[in-house]
Amino acid sequence: MSNPSTVSNESIAPSDPETELLREYADRIRRSLKGPAQFLSFWIAIALPFIHLPLLSQGLGDPTVTLTFVVLLAVNVLALYAGHGYNN
Structure with missing residues (x-):
């Protein structure tokens, strides 16, 4: 039987402090935009059906x-998905 070979971590580069700062900055921006994006998506999902009604009545x-109806319906579905966690 042979001994299991040890794997060295030499191929893994040490983390660059500048890269870590950029990641932290990007995460901070992402967290700060999440709330307003969910708020906007939630209210867009509420308002869009009122635009669907005149199109359907026409x-x-x-x-x-x-085409307008289908596009608005797709936007409504995306807004529902993006805004579903608002105010939780």
């Missing part, structure tokens, strides 16, 4: 109206 016979 009818979806025109391709432009149908």
